[in-house]
Amino acid sequence: MTTLHQIAVIPGDGIGREVIEPAMEVLEQAARQWDFTLAWTTYPWSCAYYTEHGHMMPGDGLDRLAESDAIFLGAVGDPSVADDVSLWGLLIPIRRAFDQYVNLRPLRLLRGIDSPLESLGGAVDLLVVRENSEGEYSEAGGRLFAGTSMETAIQESVFTRRGIERIMRYAFDRAEERTGRLVSATKSNGIIHTMPLWDQICGEIGSERPRITVDSYHIDALAAYFVQRPETLDVVVASNLFGDILSDLGAAIVGGIGLAPSANVNPDRTYPSMFEPVHGSAPDIANLGVANPIGQIWTGALMLEHLGHPEAGAAVVAALEDVLADSDIRTQDLGGSASTAEFTRAVLDALRSKR
Numbered sequence: 001m002t003t004l005h006q007i008a009v010i011p012g013d014g015i016g017r018e019v020i021e022p023a024m025e026v027l028e029q030a031a032r033q034w035d036f037t038l039a040w041t042t043y044p045w046s047c048a049y050y051t052e053h054g055h056m057m058p059g060d061g062l063d064r065l066a067e068s069d070a071i072f073l074g075a076v077g078d079p080s081v082a083d084d085v086s087l088w089g090l091l092i093p094i095r096r097a098f099d100q101y102v103n104l105r106p107l108r109l110l111r112g113i114d115s116p117l118e119s120l121g122g123a124v125d126l127l128v129v130r131e132n133s134e135g136e137y138s139e140a141g142g143r144l145f146a147g148t149s150m151e152t153a154i155q156e157s158v159f160t161r162r163g164i165e166r167i168m169r170y171a172f173d174r175a176e177e178r179t180g181r182l183v184s185a186t187k188s189n190g191i192i193h194t195m196p197l198w199d200q201i202c203g204e205i206g207s208e209r210p211r212i213t214v215d216s217y218h219i220d221a222l223a224a225y226f227v228q229r230p231e232t233l234d235v236v237v238a239s240n241l242f243g244d245i246l247s248d249l250g251a252a253i254v255g256g257i258g259l260a261p262s263a264n265v266n267p268d269r270t271y272p273s274m275f276e277p278v279h280g281s282a283p284d285i286a287n288l289g290v291a292n293p294i295g296q297i298w299t300g301a302l303m304l305e306h307l308g309h310p311e312a313g314a315a316v317v318a319a320l321e322d323v324l325a326d327s328d329i330r331t332q333d334l335g336g337s338a339s340t341a342e343f344t345r346a347v348l349d350a351l352r353s354k355r
């Protein structure tokens, strides 16, 4: 009997709808080759759905998603709908309800992709572990003296011991599986309340985990290291804001937003995790059939790994890499002329030989 995984699919808007099916096709083939089954249930929740119904998802939307083993999301967003409507109406409720407190961003320079960093000394392969539930992105704060010359905005950061401990433990675990090196992003010389707690808890957990080498770098210096010597970094743990910035910077270093995968993980596995590429709905290239499906396919590989099929996930990434390294088939954003469908066809061919 093969393992069956229930996957909730939310294609979303724009190029999300164009890259999700190619990615599903690749994952289906991996499932056949590695002998497991993916049962897809597709939900049309999106900005288009909002325009028709006045909400991003129905009232029982979260209950329906809760029944799945994982959520596979394309991209949500449309110029006609304010960003906070789509975020607060769909993505944030999912992240919160399912306690997806880790945002995982693998950054790897694939063979065949040119980095804008000509001076790169080695292969970039790092993992940004971003805190996804608290920190700088909080609702605490407000405006004082509105409309006067003294107008003042206050935005509070909220860091809890529980929140820091759980992201740190996750990052230490991932470091242990990889090279045993962890870098923590801090700024305790300037942010004098929250960041010292972050550093303190990092130190506490580090003393329980003597096999892991931990370096704490201030975010400004670390941003420079991402550019100057990314090949020396392995697992990087960062707060919500710092992790957001570092992972986009990292995505640029390894070839751009169209390639970058991400996962919103509930490591406790009480609830489904959500897998979504870093890019958005890209309305400027929507409906042309030219979107790069790599980010979505690689995101799918992360989902396979999470579902307990690491070999299948690795083979999917290796298939992407084979196409990039051994052919000049690539989409326009990478300087090629292949359509989304043509590129996907080549990935399916490359994957076929993997097992």
Ligand code: ATP
Residues within 6 Å of the ligand: 015, 075, 076, 077, 078, 257, 258, 259, 278, 279, 280, 281, 282, 283, 284, 285, 290, 291, 292, 293, 295, 333
């Ligand atoms: P959203 O509002 O949903 O975030 P966006 O307009 O910000 O959408 P992004 O998807 O975040 O668009 O990306 C910015 C630009 O990068 C796009 O407008 C597009 O030109 C390019 N881009 C992003 N993803 C891809 C992709 N998968 N393939 C090709 N080009 C892409």
Ligand code: MG
Residues within 6 Å of the ligand: 280
């Ligand atoms: Mg965007």
